[in-house]
Amino acid sequence: MWRPGQDGVWGLANCGLITSQGESLLIDTPYTPALTDDFLEAARAATGHNALTRVAITHANGDHTWGLQQLPDAEIIATRATLEHQCLEPTPPQLTALGRSSDPDQPLGWYFRQHFGRFDFSDIRVLAPTTTFAGRLDVQVGAVPAVLLEVGPAHTVGDLIVHLPEQRVVFAGDIAFAGDHPPHWAGPLHRISDACARILALDPEWIVPGHGPVMTPDDLRAYMAYLDDLADQAATMYAQGRTSSEAVRILIKEGRYPGLGLPERLAITLGTEFRHLSEDSADVDMVALVNQAAHIAWDLASADSRSR
Numbered sequence: 001m002w003r004p005g006q007d008g009v010w011g012l013a014n015c016g017l018i019t020s021q022g023e024s025l026l027i028d029t030p031y032t033p034a035l036t037d038d039f040l041e042a043a044r045a046a047t048g049h050n051a052l053t054r055v056a057i058t059h060a061n062g063d064h065t066w067g068l069q070q071l072p073d074a075e076i077i078a079t080r081a082t083l084e085h086q087c088l089e090p091t092p093p094q095l096t097a098l099g100r101s102s103d104p105d106q107p108l109g110w111y112f113r114q115h116f117g118r119f120d121f122s123d124i125r126v127l128a129p130t131t132t133f134a135g136r137l138d139v140q141v142g143a144v145p146a147v148l149l150e151v152g153p154a155h156t157v158g159d160l161i162v163h164l165p166e167q168r169v170v171f172a173g174d175i176a177f178a179g180d181h182p183p184h185w186a187g188p189l190h191r192i193s194d195a196c197a198r199i200l201a202l203d204p205e206w207i208v209p210g211h212g213p214v215m216t217p218d219d220l221r222a223y224m225a226y227l228d229d230l231a232d233q234a235a236t237m238y239a240q241g242r243t244s245s246e247a248v249r250i251l252i253k254e255g256r257y258p259g260l261g262l263p264e265r266l267a268i269t270l271g272t273e274f275r276h277l278s279e280d281s282a283d284v285d286m287v288a289l290v291n292q293a294a295h296i297a298w299d300l301a302s303a304d305s306r307s308r
Helices: 033-047 082-088 092-101 107-116 189-201 217-239 244-254 263-277 286-307
Strands: 016-020 023-027 054-056 075-079 131-133 136-141 144-150 160-164 169-177 206-211
Touching: 016 033, 016 136, 016 144, 016 160, 023 033, 023 136, 054 136, 075 082, 092 107, 107 286, 160 189, 169 189, 169 217, 189 217, 206 217, 217 244, 217 263, 244 263, 244 286, 263 286
Parallel strands: 023 054, 054 075, 075 131, 169 206
Antiparallel strands: 016 023, 136 144, 144 160, 160 169
């Protein structure tokens, strides 16, 4: 496992390396070429500088895939549904333009610079998978069998997990987050909880989340309880006629989920859940959801400043 950063920030995703008998499989890449070079340097040292020729991507979010251009000749393995999410994700030029054009004195511009200003998105080329599958794909990495299992739509429409049965390890991608509230884009929440249950059914000893420290099965069960409670809260407040933003503010005011960072990201996950509850089948507007989160973060920061 390669963990590049701390909790409480966007974009610093975990990656993985499986290596055996001169063969290797990478799991995801970091957000930018510079971060990816650091990851690849560590991976090459771990493999004895063998060629890195295969990458499995757990889903299409940029913070797990935009470093692929640093491996231009590699086989890129993903679910077929991953291609659909690539069409929804803002492109690197769009994020660059957003960073330059958004007003830093307004919530979205302020939030974007706070969380994404550290990244250089210029000159990134988004690469499509070269090998796609549905359901299950078995991959042999030297003497190590790895099983790629499609579990989406959940966090995105095209999620997969990587199971190492002999090592009792599962790389969960963004099905699981540790330490912070997740931003789930596809949902509904019960699909994400079901994906977690599939992970537990594999009897792992360790689960590598998409963000945050390594999890135990009990950690994942606690995360499932959070997802299930959040789904219950969403259903109750939707039935009361509240908006997703109102629901988020109520949950934050209650302090319902203490200890989790980035509470404003509830706006993304609950915005997604409310779309399902209202049977809205339109494509998700990812920037609009981040804008809702930015407004909540802005208000929280303003309230904190006033209290000081």
